Amino acid sequence: MTTPTRRSFTNGPRRSKRSTTGQSSAAKGAVRRGNAPSVTGSALLDRLIHVHPVTTSVLFTPVAAAATALAVTSGGGWSLAGWGLAGYAAWTLSEYWGHRIILHYEPERGFGAKLHYILHGVHHDYPQDARRSILSPLLSIPMVGGTFYLSSVLGGLPLAFGAGYTVGYLAYDLFHLYLHHGKPRNRLLRTLREYHMRHHFRDDTRGFGISAPYWDELFGTSIARLPRGGQSDRAAASGRAA
Structure with missing residues (x-):
């Protein structure tokens, strides 16, 4: 099973080779174990970028709870629940398109290549580093803050929308962490874990939905299971990312 070639930040930015089908035509060795080294040269800065x-949880749980409480006290009934679900749905689209367009936009060189590696490339190099499995505050704070800006300052959306969006983001981050570091016992979670491992170890140009993989089906970027006779996805998931 081939996977994209990545080089560490210290040795230069990642340079992937793609075939006409979107599959990686370059192979790399075993995934690097343990924690990634600093990607900035500063331990303090690195801890601010990768928390x-x-x-x-400490940053966003109070935000989600306070926004939900304020939305409930403002009333609204079914309308409140509807806006909350709309906010959650908006997050799942942010998750999919942000992963696909922003986190996997990979310039060949320069600052853009370095930024890509800092924000996401290092996670693919060191998938078992818990601090690299959480979305960087460089992205999460603007995304959540921007949603509340639209909700409160511009008055375009009810506060419940921002609450639903924040709950969706927090659930995604913890779910993604669990897929990398947990040991799912039920069939659904094992299936979702295997699906995400296909993105890491088979083709990182597909499989962008993590907590909401159904968007891959809708937008044509899903990764099917290997046919019988090939290496199973479960073996890849347990052997290369355990």
Whole structure:
């Protein structure tokens, strides 16, 4: 099973080779184990860019709870629930398109290539580093903050929309962390984990939905299971990302 070639930030930006079908035509060796080295040259800056998973919960759980409480006190009934679900749905689209367009936009060189590696390339090189499995605050704070700006300052959306969006983001981050570091026991979670591992170890130009893989089906970027007789996705998931 081939996967895209990546080079560490210290040795230069990643340079992937794609075939006409979108599959990677370059292979790399075993995934790097353990924690990634600093990608900025500064331990302090690196810890601000790649936070501990607990930091994400500490930052965004109060935001989601406060926004939900304020939305409930403002009333609205079924309308409130509808806007909350709309906010959650908006997050799942942000997750898909942000992963596909932003995190996998890979310039060949220069600042853009370095930024790509800092924000996402390092996660593909070190998928078992928990701090690289959480969306960087460089992205999460503007995304959540921008949603509340639209909700409150511009008055275009009810506060419940922002609450649903924030809950969706927080659920995604923790779910993504679990897929990399947990040991799913039920069939659904195992299937979702296997699906995400296909993105990491078979073809990173597809499979962008993590908590919402149905968008891959809709937008034509899903990764099917290997046919019988080939290496199973479950073996790849357990052997290369355990």
